[in-house]
Amino acid sequence: MPKPIEFYFDFSSPYGYLAAQRVNEMVAEYDREVAWRPFLLGTLFKTTGAKPLLDIPMKGDYARHDLARSARLFGTPFELPERFPFMSVAACRAFYWLAESDEAAAVELAQGLYDRAFGEGGSITEPKEVAEVAEDQGHDPQEVLAALQDPRIKDLLRSEVxxxxxxxxxxxPFFIADGEPFWGYDRLEDLGIWLDTGGW
Amino acid sequence: MPKPIEFYFDFSSPYGYLAAQRVNEMVAEYDREVAWRPFLLGTLFKTTGAKPLLDIPMKGDYARHDLARSARLFGTPFELPERFPFMSVAACRAFYWLAESDEAAAVELAQGLYDRAFGEGGSITEPKEVAEVAEDQGHDPQEVLAALQDPRIKDLLRSEVxxxxxxxxxxxPFFIADGEPFWGYDRLEDLGIWLDTGGW
Structure with a gap:
């Protein structure tokens, strides 16, 4: 059984949201699975000197237009949250906490969080907002809130980052398929060709 | 007759080179033509705060890998010039000078310049290097060198930028199809869908 395709994303990344709508289905076409890996881009922005996309002159306006257009192409609901970019540390911690006991439930939670943020333009920054989404999926919100403060879970996220x-x-989004890196929502097609052909 | 698709590119842009290999053929599938429009990214980098891609930590390494991989996918020769990024003002001026009398010859010159820079990893920074490529295509190198110093041609390029x-x-690369903007080599596919469907 080959290793799953790693799917790295920040919960605050709208192109990550678009990728999340399609990656499982696309990868399954090639009999492969996806390992969802939320992380925090903020740390890396210090390394690469990148700024939040939508704050950049010209590029920001284009990105708003392109995001809406890319969402429409696949019939994906899309709304940019009022507060953007936003802190996604609570969402990340909740994911890794749940993934310890149930990876599939953690992916479902990630999808629910992304839907609230970019499908409905809602907020998933505050711990209680993350707990609400988890509660809607049948998890105990008090357990979630406790996990978000658990030093072990905090360390787990740090180690994942x-x-x-x-x-x-x-x-x-950022994908790694058998060591091969693909960066960006617009590299999903290339990832598919890579999986289909075994690389070129 | 609908307007041609505008194809903006910097001669110093490797993804622009990759796009240049495919754009005419792809757009012709939809019975449309391409207006080649070289320009100078440097001015815009001041506005957007962007840095040359390959100089950025992590992103630079990935871009080198991705460029070679993207070139291989379509069987395009690819070699990064030793001096990179490089000044492309002479190449741009030569293009617009030639385009005044013969647009098709200017496109051929652009292709020749791009081939020398990224197909062979050569230099097209110096006026005499640009004149050499033009001479190979049957143009008078002295005329080219004179045009590169012509204030009228300098103004023409400024106005294009x-x-x-x-x-x-x-x-x-950056494409504009009937007012619709598409940024990046990896948006060529979207541009094709746009031309095919009339937009979505």
Whole structure:
């Protein structure tokens, strides 16, 4: 059984949201699975000197236009949250906490969080907002809130972010297929060709 | 007759080179033509705060890998020039000088310049290097060298760069199809779908 395709994303990344809508289905076409790996881009922005995309003159306006257009192409609901970019540390911690016991439930939570943020333009920054989404999926919100403060979970996330950086991940979404890196929503097609052909 | 698709690029842009290999053929599939529009990204980098891609930590390494991989996918020869990024003002001026009398010859010159820079990893920075490429295509190198110093041609290029900025062009390659902007080599597929469907 080959290793799953690693899917790195920041919960605050709208192109990550678009990728999240399609990556599982696309990868499944090639009988492969996806390992979802949320992380925090903020740390990396210090390394690469990148600024939040939508704050950049000219590029920001284009990105707003392109995001809406890219969402429409696949019929994906899309709304930019009022507060953007936003802190996504609570969402990340909740994911890794849940993934310890149930990876599939953690992916479902990630999808629910992304839907609230970019499908409905809502907020997933505050711990209680993350707990609400988890509660809607049948998890105990008090357990979630406790996990978000758990030093062990905090360390777990830190270690995941370190691993991402070690692997050369510097943007969101970012895919790694058998060691081969693909950066950006617009590299999903290339990833598909790579999986289909075994590389070129 | 609909307007041609505008293809903005910087001669110093490797993704612009990759786009240049495919754009004419791809757009012709939809019975449309391409207006080649070289410009100078340097001015815009001041506005957007962008740095040369390959100089950015992590992103630079990835870009080198991705460029070679993207070139291989379509069987395009690719070699990064030793001096990179490089000044492309002479190449731009030569293009617009030639385009005044013969647009098709100017496109051929652009292709020749791009081939020398990124197909062979050569230099096209110096006026005499640009004149050499032009001479290989049957143009008088002395005429080219004179044109590169002609104040009228200098103004013509300045005006083209201003027009690009007014149109919101901030990167290379950048396509505009009936007012719709597409930024990046990896948006060529979207441009094709747009031309095929009339937009979505």
């Amino acid at each position: 370190d691993t991402a950086i070690e692997k050369g991940v510097f943007g969101s | 201003d027009t690009a900025i007014e149109k919101g062009v901030f990167g290379s």
